[in-house]
Amino acid sequence: MAQRDLPKGYEPMEVEKKWLKFWNENQSFTPALDPDREPYCIVIPPPNITGTLHMGHALNLTLQDILCRFHRQQGCDVLWVPGTDHAGIATQNVVEKALAAEGRTRQDLGREEFIKRVWQWKEEYGGKILNQISRMGASVDWTRLRFTLDEGLSRAVREVFVQLYEQGLIYQGDYIINWCIRCHTALSDLEVEYSEISGGLYHLRYPLEDGSGHLVVATTRPETMLGDTAVAVNPEDERYRYLIGKFALLPFLNRRLPVIGDEYVDKEFGTGCLKITPAHDPNDFELGRVHGLEIVQVIDDQGRMTAEAGEQFQGLDRQECRTKILNELKKLDLLEGAEDYRHSVGHCYRCSSVIEPYVSRQWFVKTGPLAQKARDAVSRGHTRILPEHWTRTYYEWLDNIRDWCISRQIWWGHRIPAWTCLDCCELIVSREDPSTCPKCQGSQLEQDQDVLDTWFSSALWPFSTLGWPERTRDLEKFYPASVLVTAFDILFFWVARMMMMGVHFMDQVPFRHVYIHALVRDVQGQKMSKSKGNVIDPLVMLDKYGTDAFRFTLTALASMGRDIKMSEDRVEGYRHFINKIWNAARFSLMHLEQAPEKFDSSRVEGLAHKWIMHRMEEIKSQVAEALENYRFNDAAQTMYQFVWHSFCDWYLELIKPELYGDDSRLREKARDNLYQMLSEILILLHPMIPFVTQEIWSRLPGINEQDLSRVPYPQKRPGCDFPEAARDMEFLQQVITAVRGIRSELNIAPGIRLELLIRTEGRDRAFLEKHQDLILGLAGLSGMQAGEDIDPPGGCGAAVVKGCELFVPLRGVVDIQSELARLQKELSKLDKDLNIVGKKLDNPGFLNNAPREVITKEQAKAGRIREEKEKLEALQKRLESIEQD
């Protein structure tokens, strides 16, 4: 028997290895490009090559994989392209750190040599996360693996850059940008993270040029005063209006600072006088432009004071300079005061250094027109964002978007395809590397040193991975993708930008749906982070509990719009479910030596079989509907309940007598149906837990298709709705449960066989008698008698189910008092229920306004409760009278 091969508990390790290899060799996940099959395509969020799998990836991959596998089952030609992202700054940082350990810098190596080193690093370590994706069971097509810096994607990047430049949507200019002095590059607004720090707010005195006194400005960054080129006050401000047009003198440097009027200045804040440093503050930069102010750069790209800062400060670090300035001002009695002040300061999202606003020549994408189109695509419904409330966030960001700084002063990335002719200063932007200047034919061309923001290439991912700018078959078939699955934290970084680029270059949205899933947090709901030490490593989960248990946990917890609080206990809990499936299969396979010859669903007979069939039909549509609507947790819960509490708890128990019985016809029928149910359960569960289902599947006798991932979703079976069987089954379960309840609550040892008497008539009586064996077996009874004129002996346990009175003679087994107490408890429950229903039915408003069905339902309910109550009360009286004997 097959069961002999199966260990008692499910052992994931070997199983997972085996099937990963099988799927890979089989190219199970390479689409057939069959024109008759509908395409289904998912855009994978490409992880960084520096990264390792974390909880967010694990959830993200699990959900995408469920969708892919499910749609394969639905007959779609599915494409899920895997890939990684070159992560410019992060990767360069990693390699530079490695170099530093050798005591070298990238400058020592030179650009070309350094990039070679990075490629080497990438070959060696960059694939780590790909293996981890694979271990999660992700059914990606490995034959189409892409990388943002590979040849094809680099071509796409160039094409996009050049086109946008030609369309006037990319420009170069001197602006204030976010500068990281550690990474030594510009960053986009999104790459700056703000966090609150305690600092000071300093009040500085600037003497007035005319000698009539001084004005006082407030600042958190005294060192920037050296770059001040004006002081602003609000023209509405009575206190200072007279100053407008006068000049203040900058201490140390004696620069003449015009006092200008601008409504931007908040009268309430600080002193009401605002020092203006156009070179080192974004708001001041704007004011400077409006008022035509001079830009004086006093901090350089290393965070050191420049010569403009004056001899005594030149060369100092910005922090040192702050201290020194404050000291000097104090000496000169120009520091009027200092207060503690908490304010938020921008930090680099890669290295956490304090960001320096810095004026420099950079490349920008003019986002306005692109953002408008990206917004329209959603508002017109071409792309749907789910859950829907994220739509608003998406709009808000696009409505307030600023131009996107895309140049980075690093080496690892797509080099900007712009050259300057050293002879005539012509700027050349070109798809191919030019050899001569088109204007002066000079051959001394120098390429721009900068590379592009990594997100610039990620923004093209939905079409660049499919072969664009070529018009490939993949592109024809699979663009736009069906869905993008991601967490909200890259909604702006990535999703919005893909929308902008997709709509602009493909004239079509990049994906139909955007499903925004949860963030995985720790048990307390805190973000997982290494510094907090609350990280759960998914790889550890995979090793300890197996991929399926882990995946099922994530799926069961992934309800729409709520974050997941993850703990190891939960994974352990769901491992029990995987093991339960395993054992149900182990049991089933014991009885399934061969496949049914031909399964004819129209000839299903027997209560248990009809019932489970009926349930299965419901489950099939529930699970499909849940997955179509991204209700992953519903799909998981539905299967959990069904497999455990219908299939295992009842169905398997109910059919045991048939499986072990002598009636070979019944036995065969039971086996056939069991085979059918088990195999459909495996198919339904497969998208969520691919490995264990595939392993069991492969052990089913006589299967044609070894690869479960290619087996279609079970069709709706005509003629298999058996609502009557469902009702009957419920009745049977209630009877059995009632007897078990009496036994259990009165502490009757399971070894003691009880009798059951049932006062009932008509169909119910016939039904119960027909299934007498099942009742005896499952309720632990030695005998049963049903009839209209049942006259129970004194001293019975009792219950009422659907109007039938159940009696369990207890004389000599248990004392009557316990049963009386038990009955009293039942009765008070009934009283409570009756009270609620009664109130409704006594309310004329209810009777006049409620829909007829609701009223009938309530009336029926009241009748049922009343009947049950009467019967139990009668019994209670009898017991009491016996007790008095």
Added chain:
RNA sequence: AGGCGCGUAGCUCAGGGGGAGAGCACUUGCUUGACGCGCAAGGGGUCAGGAGUUCAAAUCUCCUCGCGCCUACCA
């Protein structure tokens, strides 16, 4: 400052106008011919608080309180 979301059983959460649900945890009993990662039976909730709409509110509206997040600003 603006926006979004969440307060339901001890914990984690489903549900979303007409009988308070699940999983885990808990209690009790159990070598029941797959499973103790198991079986059976239980206990446990003024659905944050208040007001309103309604015959009927956990569910819809408003307010209050508490928690979380996002965006922008912060001299």
